[in-house]
Amino acid sequence: MWSIPAHMESMECYACHADWAPQCYGCHVTMDYSKGKMDVDWIANANSAGPDGLTADGPLGTNGLKSAGKASETRSYLRWETPVLGINGEGRVTPLMPGCQVISTVIGKDGSVLAKNEIWNTPEGKGIDHSPVQPHTAGRRARTCESCHSNPKALGYGIEDGRFMRGVEKDLVVDLQDAKGALLPGKTSVQSPAIPKLDHDLSQLVTRDGEQLVSVGSHWPLGGPLPQKMREKMERTGLCMGCHHKQADGKFWEKVAEEGWRDNDAHRDLMKKAIEAYADKSATANR
Template sequence: MLVNIHKEERFKTQDSQVAMWSVPAHMQSMECYACHADWAPQCYGCHVTMDYSQGKMDVDWITNANSAGPDGLTADGPVGTNGLKSPGKASETRSYLRWETPVLGINGEGRVTPLMPGCQVISTVIGKDGSVLAKNKIWNTPEGKGVDHSPVQPHTAGRHARTCESCHSNPKALGYGIEGGRFMGGYQNDLIVDLQDAKGTVLPGKSRIQSPAIPKLDHDLSRIVTPDGKQLVSVGSHWPLGGPLPQQMREKMERTGLCMGCHQKQADEAFWNKVAEDGWRDNEAHQDLMKKAVEAYAANRPAERTDSK
């Protein structure tokens, strides 16, 4: 189909032609919805508290599910009942929510796909005598911390795909966290939102902890891998091929800071006067200038390469 669209020049936009034809690696290695999913639900941090103090009880859904009678109804079936209970009262909250373009990773078929937070369990357990047996405990897996990300088909596909920049210039898409993970790092320390100096020292004499420390969680929950390839959390652990984007793929993808390639020379007035024009260049003019620069570069190349893909 794409061959016919190309031959008949029926691509709707230049973006679509580049994404689906000019760069064949996209179609070879990516799910369509890796680009066309407009958003994915993202619930970061699953804070679960189990409280066994003061004889607390709660509905035991597993026991209920295994209690079906001859009529097929489970113990929680009759109207007005909550079924069978067991010791311990469960409660749950979260760190933060996002409904936006997701992290990218590899699914069970080895293709690039959206990821979304899976079970990012952070546990607190209160014993029968009221003592804290575990506080903000993270459980490890062979892959890393058990704050999981999972491959997903979010069923939010739209006609307009993600832009090139939303993947190639976006630390979150690459797996490095929202804005590179710099805003919500430091969970291993108590979070106090109050007046602070430039070094983060809290200035008021009295303050309140808004979020207690989570030991060993030294990065943002949206961060799954480091630029040097260290996997931080479990990713798609139920599929052998699942995981973060591979190191080589991330290095080939990332174009963060691309503007610096030209604008680092802007302070050189003599040089800049040769390329600048009166007024300013809009986005199309910038793209046209980059095209001319690449064409000029290609014209001066000594020989044709065969390993450029």
């Protein structure tokens, strides 16, 4: 790490040394105003302090002041490992964690649905926020090179390239289907209602062509996802194919293959020999 100037100049130490960060993806909030439902009004309570300094919710056995509407909340999924990387308020590479990723449903006083799985936009994109964080989980052992350079999630492209939540903008029905995906039963039920504006995974920040999908570090002018050029320089996904695409060429592969299989140490030794041979060839060509 210390021998790579770009790492030392542009990264927070905890970008690599943070062992984990809490990642709560999707904040599904329902506000239900039907049937006279009420809930604790935390703002009103906080502003109700009396001469003795106690607020309305101070006495034991009471939640204090209430207001119309009952709030409930669930989430889509949780993760802890290999947080996404982005840029913090000082312009340095840092871990990110989900901020308020609000997906709202509002039920009116008469029981009608006023909003269902609604996402609210910000100037940066969808209000599915990610924020720079110092997670205070630093350890001696840093993240591996692969956990950043060959991990689409770390680069901002989503867990496993964002493939797990594709299609959530449509209702999900799990039932018998034919070979073309058409449902066979005449009567089915929706297992997971659509989130119409969510056409990507909650862990995805950007596309590979540079479109920012969600808000990132919006409190800080320098905050945001990893810049396009940085992502392009960082990503080293699929490098195995640099050699192994030749495996289908029998005549070529006979020249480099050996009986049995190569373990990791043998692979590294072969790569070392290859780059040393390339260096020698380049030096000879430049004489």
